Amino acid sequence: MFDQLSDRLQATLSDVRSRGKLSESDVDAAMREIRLALLEADVNFKVVKTFTKTLKERCLGADVLGSLDPGQQVIKIVNEELTGLMGGTGSELAFASSGPTVILMAGLQGSGKTTACAKLARFLRENGKKDVALAACDVYRPAAVDQLVTVGGRVGAHVYEKGTDADPVEIAAWALEQAKTERRDVLIVDTAGRLHVDQELMEELANIRKRVKPHDVLLVVDAMTGQDAVGVAESFAEAAEFDGVVMSKLDGDARGGAALSVKAVTGKPILFASTGEKLEAFDRFHPDRMASRILGMGDVLSLIEKAEQQIDEDQAADLERKLRKNQFTLEDMLQQMRQVRKMGPLSGILGMLPGMGAMKQLKNADIDEGQLDRVEAIILSMTPEERANPGLIKGSRRKRIANGSGTRPQQVNQLIKQFDQMRKMMRHMTSGKMPDAQQLAAMTGGAPRPKVRRR
Amino acid sequence: MVERLEHEVEAGTVPADGEAVQARLIEILAEVAATARAPIDLSGEPAVLLMVGVNGTGKTTTIGKIAWHLSKEFGLSVVLAAGDTYRAAAAEQLAEWADRAGAELVRAEEGSDPGAVAFDAVEAARARGADVVIVDTAGRLHTQTDLMEELAKVRRVIAKQMPGAPHETLLSIDATTGQNGLRQAKIFAEAAEVDGVVLTKLDGTAKGGIVLAIADELGIPVKLIGTGETLEDLRPFDPTDFANALLSP
16 A cells, blocks of 8 residues: 555665754755655645645754654654545544434546445444445446345345436435335435536436435546545535545555545545445545554554454453363464455555565565465364374374365374464463463464453 | 657757647657557457456456457457456346347356356357457456466466467556556566557546556557546547647646
8 A cells, every 4th residue: 555655764764764864955855855755646736836835844943953863753744644645534424413314426437436335234233233235326327226236235225226217316306205104324426427517417416416315426536546535535525515525446556646636735634545346345544543553653453443343242252261271272273374364465554564564584474365265264174182192193083184174194294293382482471481371362363351341 | 758858959850949849748748649559459360369467457448449449340159258256247238239249158156267258258159150259357466476476377388278369468557547547557467468558548637648658668658548537538649649638628
């Protein structure tokens, strides 16, 4: 995510940091680098100008240059300003006090509205809104209604549709009536993609807005949009008065221009980010965390949240007990591995760890998820007895397991050896060298217990 | 490009007044935009076109438009292959376009192998003596290595059914895309040997200047432009018009 920008900013800042004292010309040079980095990342030039100006003013303040560690201060300021640029903290969707909350989705063609609708529906259902419905108002693009019905079905959302012959404004109004009588919690209105210069369609969007009086209007923006993002956002702000932005396709190697410009130009925050093909790849956008990621400071908060969502409290307690008694088996290892993998691809998890961005060899290494698949296959090819007591596994059993899992006997051996080492290490730790079992659970994939919440 | 213009002005080949410089700039831009220009190759029997690109850049719509032009204007028989087996209702969308353009459609169930669909479509087209096969593929971000490999595989599978095919691989690029477009083109070209670019959504305010970089650095020309939502809104790329539009406010 935003790798190029991230690299350049980090290089500049580490240079600043390596100096004991900062002169005004040092700050000037750093600002020039930051300005170039932002421009190359497709950030709107006006935004870049004001941004570097504020940044410079703050960095030249007496408390920075005179402080003991000015480099650290500069990084702190850049972090704060980047966060502010993307919207600060605490922006949330508005919900209706009674009746269905109506959310209207708008955007250019191909920005990812229909997918975002389904992802948002899923997100809201996971976060306390039980009954989410979708309204299919894209009557122009062939099969858009079918697509919404299919993805809606996948996330368990009811879809209101009237085919493609009805007027979108009428469909939206009708869907709202239905949602009211059927007491839905949320109604998400999907609309056709439209170019911001298309007067007629922009008017239609404004009409839908007037009829259904949405509590939130969200603009879906493709993260890869270039300088044009600003013009698009401005026109949509006028016609649809959107309240927030959904940034889509953030999993590509977008440079970040759209994400960094939209808030500054329209004053509307980015509320959600869509980061993958799967319907689960959708989450709140946290400007502060994104800023730390760009600056290579990691995003430990998101990592903890992910872990909390995926890790079952009972299983964690069970594991802790087993670890204390040194009864950890291959079966437990398999479960741990599965829990960690539920958090998403390992490369994504690594990106959230502080300092990982700076480790070039890790960044470019394709993490071999296949290796994990093989470990899983090997364990699954064992009998329950073998999993509990790997000592049983000798010649013919080993051959059988290798055959069953499509691996070689050496690979089975390797796994068992690793497991033995792990167990030995744990025995050392439980026998007094590390008394806190919670830390242990954390090490093997479980979150510290008191923080685990049920979802 | 700017450097070249500066040299020419200094050397006196271009007079140093605003209008002349601008005219020369348009010429230079058009020249770069025309790099490696070549028509779409329809000589195969059938000619196989493969459409690739990032999600939401307008692949399916472009296929619909190409099919319509080929069948209505040139009277060719066209077979469409619904190779986007991933996105919900992508095949239905293509079916609708096939219907409008009067083309045949070869499709398979959602989640099936895109290579197999392409293979079947080429086979069907050969059996029926159709003139052109256009293979749709699922949108994919160029950063997803496994999906890019899938694309290379689709190509190989097509070549297995018909040596030399696909004869033309087109990459759709959204005109609103920023600097990222160059990366897209580079990586797609590595995986799928892209022959040309279709620049879509030019009817907005975006001008798609990134295709200049693509033509200049990668030698991949723009072949078609998409300018709207109806079947007619597809045109051959004209470098001079493009250069003019790029500089107009």
